[in-house]
Amino acid sequence: MFRIDLLPAQRGDCIWITYGMGDELHHVLIDGGPAETIETLVPELERRIRAIPGDRDRVELLVVTHIDADHIQGVVSLLSDHARVRLFRDIWFNGWKHHDPDEFLGGVDAERLTRPLLTDEVRWNRAFGGHAVVVPDETPLPTRTLAGGMTLTLLGPTPSQLTTLAPEYEKACIKAGVVAGSGAPIIRKGWLREDFLGGFDPVRLAAAKGSSDSSKPNKASITLIAEYDGARVLLLADAHAGPTAEALDRLGPGPHHFDAVKISHHGSRNNTSRQLCERIRSKNWLVSSNGATFGHPDGECLARIVVSQDRPVFHLNYVTDRVTDLIEGAGDTYSVEVPRRRPDGSVEEGISLSL
Helix, strand or coil: CEEEEECCCCCCCCEEEEEEECCEEEEEEECCCCHHHHHHHHHHHHHHHHCCCCCCCCECEEECCCCCHHHHHHHHHHCCCHHHHHHECCEECCCHHHHCCCCCCCHHHHHHHHHHHHCCHHHECHHHCCCCCCCCCCCCCCEEECCCCCEEEEEECCHHHHHCCHHHHHHHHHHCCCCCCCCCCCCCHHHCCCCCCCCCCHHHHHCCCCCCCCCHHHHCCCEEEEEECCEEEEECCCCCHHHHHHHHHCCCCCCEEEEEEECHHHHCCCCCCHHHHHCEEEEEEEECCCCCCCCCCCHHHHHHHHHHCCCCEEEECCCCHHHHHHHHCCCCCCEEECCCECCCCCECCCEEEEC
8 A cells, every 4th residue: 555645734735645565554744734724634633643553653754844834833733742752753854953054944833843852852853863854965865764665765955955044044033032953832822732726728838937936945845755565756845846856867867757746835836847847757746735825736837747747637635716727627638636525515625645
């Protein structure tokens, strides 16, 4: 089994991966959505974790890809009870100490996550010896194998992508009166946990002039290739297109084949370039967003995928006005999978893909 659950994290990401054979199943959690979904998404994560037997190490890996609110805040809430850290065998998260140039940082939320991790530091970036989760500039791309046989290949960030974020991280901490690296308390009680897109014209849109994402936190996203039992998934968080393309080139001449791709930055036009798409071949493309705040996904992003791939399938974890044209235009060149309908005709939130 290799299943990806794109959970309903509204404008954010929350990905639950299950893999394994027979009754021996393993789990990976990537990001936890924004504050807006704490009341709905965090309880669902708690339910899933509670259903896994054992007192500790229930989830093989928790990855917090970067410090933006729509990825980290749900994790802050989930781990607000510090004892929960031990439910995860390893937690990949680049905090302030990993952004220090001598080591190689939404600063305040990162500090709120730092506090519980400091209580059990052996689980913090354990697979990297407690050091930063980064891709060295010269050596081969780092790979790590989880219990049960899933292999993860790191595509980013690089050390320099972390260090360029440091001033922004520190500025946010200073503004909030927080000492970077020391951890910060959660002051919103609602976060605390105590119990265990005209029509869709791909050719026209794909030809539109693009621009690049300038966000330093997005650029510093932890991006991965997850492999298990012959299946490969590309997990792009909010990464920039250029560095991702460069990392893929380090794997050898492309295009590189994947069974699924979690599209970067919820389908932003600024994070998926035509050049990146040309380096990838995949049937399944996952869009994680309800369109709130930034109106993702963008038509240009989806169009670049359509014109570069052979009849791709878009998997949407929300049905919103932003994707109406995409859904209505499905046919010979691409198709769309959406959440199931409830008996009353409304559409559920979240979607799963089994590979």
